[in-house]
Amino acid sequence: MTNRPADGLSVLLIEDREDVAQSTAELLTLCGHAPRVAACGEAALSEVARDVPDVVLVDLGLPDMDGWDVARQIRARAGRQPVMIAVTGRGTEGDRIASADAGLDLHLVKPADPCALTGLLARIRESLSDRSASGSSCVRAAR
Known part of the structure; x- marks a missing residue:
């Protein structure tokens, strides 16, 4: 069962830079979400x-495997599918295509604008709430 706060999302932040992970987790908490942090794949x-989160924010440059491998493995293993978003310094068209091929729903380039990120999560939360109310089990982020 997902540990979702009453008005927020459960978010898994996969980031190996401690300062980035800490500041992003603090931002998510201030916005009412329940973040968990993993420093490697x-x-x-x-x-x-x-516990499958509602949303996965994944850096592509991790110490043990790249974020694309993590995304593919999550897609293959998880029954309920989270919304998965790359948050990375890699921003070429090839990187974006690789993210889509790996099953990532969105690709944001660092430094991600905090207002854009929190706005995106608010839209995902609304989408999940709407789908829960209608009984739909299909969850995908708007592109």
């Missing part, structure tokens, strides 16, 4: 196995 996969 293996830790992220363990977190998802324990």
Whole structure:
């Protein structure tokens, strides 16, 4: 069962830079979300196995595997599919295509604008709430 706060989302933040992870987690908490942080791909996969989040924010440059591999493994392993967003310094068209091919719903380039990120999460939260109310199990982020 997902540990979702009453008005927020459960968010798994996969980021190896401690300062970035901490500041992003603080922003998410201030916005009413419940963030968990994983500093590498293996830790992220363990977190998802324990509890599938509503949203996964994944850096592509991780120490043990790239974020695309993490995304593919989450898609293959998770029953309920989270919305997955790359938040990365990699911003070429090839990187965006690789993200889509790996099953990522969106690709944001760092530094991600905090207002844009929180606005995006608010739209995802509304979409999940609307789908829960209508009984639909299909969850995908608007592009």
